[in-house]
Amino acid sequence: MAKTDGDITKERILQVAEELFAEKGFDGTGVDKIAKSAGINKGSIYYHFKDKNHIIESLFEKIMDEIAEHINSASNAGEVDHNKLSLEDKIRSEIRYMDQKKKIISVLFMETLKSGNPTDSLIRCMEIIVKKELNSTLKIDKLENLSEDEFQKYMIHEFFTGIIPVISLITLKDKWCKYFNYDEDKLLEHFMEAFINTHIKSHADL
Numbered sequence: 393m394a395k396t397d398g399d400i401t402k403e404r405i406l407q408v409a410e411e412l413f414a415e416k417g418f419d420g421t422g423v424d425k426i427a428k429s430a431g432i433n434k435g436s437i438y439y440h441f442k443d444k445n446h447i448i449e450s451l452f453e454k455i456m457d458e459i460a461e462h463i464n465s466a467s468n469a470g471e472v473d474h475n476k477l478s479l480e481d482k483i484r485s486e487i488r489y490m491d492q493k494k495k496i497i498s499v500l501f502m503e504t505l506k507s508g509n510p511t512d513s514l515i516r517c518m519e520i521i522v523k524k525e526l527n528s529t530l531k532i533d534k535l536e537n538l539s540e541d542e543f544q545k546y547m548i549h550e551f552f553t554g555i556i557p558v559i560s561l562i563t564l565k566d567k568w569c570k571y572f573n574y575d576e577d578k579l580l581e582h583f584m585e586a587f588i589n590t591h592i593k594s595h596a597d598l
Contacts, residue, residue, distance in 0.1 A: 414495035452517040
């Protein structure tokens with residue numbers, strides 16, 4: 393399906409916002425600056441996004457979509473057999489792709505941690521990701537029939553034992569390797585071993 397002018401404008405806003413957030417930080421980037429750098433008026437931004445928090449949430453959702461597209465493209469190109477792609481290989485691929493976006497992921501992480509900051513962007517993004525995962529692994533009617541407690545149990549598990557460890561790896565691995573003078577590939581190997589033995593294996597008990 394051909395992209396509309398609105399789609400193109402929205403993509404341009406996200407592209408410019410990602411660059412500015414990574415360079416100037418979230419607080420240092422205003423909507424006026426995004427509009428000026430994108431070559432559009434501020435009203436166009438508010439047509440597509442409610443506020444800056446909505447922009448950064450959309451950026452993270454876009455990154456997740458790009459990861460899935462990246463894996464599917466590699467499969468379609470014959471680089472990997474998607475049907476034979478192990479969960480470990482999939483996670484590695486996701487981590488490598490997220491590493492290219494570590495600046496904007498770090499911004500999102502830090503904004504959520506700031507004292508007195510009302511944003512809950514990281515948690516909102518997590519909710520989007522987990523719901524997509526649930527929709528892909530469960531039938532819709534089963535998802536809708538989950539009790540609130542069952543849904544919260546799954547969300548808490550995915551966020552605190554799955555998403556946060558991966559984000560911590562992406563945002564802190566460079567400092568870790570520099571501090572310990574440690575090889576980055578070895579760090580990833582040890583992380584994957586721990587992640588599989590904790591988060592992945594725990595899924596069997598859910």
